[in-house]
Amino acid sequence: MRLSVERFRLIRDIINGRYGIWFSDEHRYLMESRLGERMVQLGLESFDDYYYFIKYNPDGETEIEEAVDVLTTNETYFFREDYQLRAFAGELLPEMHRRLAGRRKLMIWSAGCSSGEEAYTIAILVKNSGLFEGWDVRIFGSDVSKRVLARARSGVYRTTSFRTTPEGIIKRHFSEHSGGMRVNDDIRALCNFGHLNLLDADKSVLLGRVDVIFCRNVMIYFDKRSKLRAISMLYDRLNNGGYLLLGHTESLLNLSTAFELVHTSEDLVYRRPEVSHG
């Protein structure tokens, strides 16, 4: 079944408007093959029908979620971008331990967490820092894909997720389980997962304010307008003095001047100023 340029652009624009993800014209064949399978599963006969389904059918919104799920990459693994995690563990956690000692509460958000490896990595680093015993520590992982969120909640992972995980960490924080290795309960207890679209500023308010946001390798797939919307929402969700950690290919250059740039020994991270407006 052929996906015409016109239909491709209409479907692409719907996805972009809802989720920020941008598909350039070169993605037309990828969309044709992946959504072609969805079309067959729904018993539809053409991309015209598929377009009308997502636009007008009561189940259209759910189908857009399914489409995003089959079109996007959920690639992730434990201890990804380790130099940044060293800065987080060695410099940001001690700084927050000092600064937040009065309230003894630490809130961290893994935005676009995929199957949860990033959130559990953060939990392991917080735990192993030994700084937050007796604190209220919460790590929230969110994504738009219900499929990856189910995997995150199960906490069971295969070997590919451990490609850069030190052996000692696996021994200490994971246990053998049918289908792979399972995150131990003390680490799981620190993490919660939920469905949240980075473009849904209204729903994100329910999260309250957080001290650190990891939003790595998510907005690289967005167009500029959607990045601006998401970044403004992330800024609003940070406490004053809170950190924003992006993926190593990402920056806020030409996107936002609201954040300060903080130089750690191994990385550059963004920070909502201690005294900020709004």
Ligand SMILES: C[S@@+](CC[C@H](N)C(=O)[O-])C[C@H]1O[C@@H](n2cnc3c(N)ncnc32)[C@H](O)[C@@H]1O
């Ligand atoms: C490549 S993974 C990155 C996972 C992890 N942050 C990492 O760096 O390893 C990108 C994730 O972003 C999610 N995503 C894409 N658009 C999103 C949106 N609008 N809101 C929330 N998550 C989104 C995708 O479903 C996918 O699981």
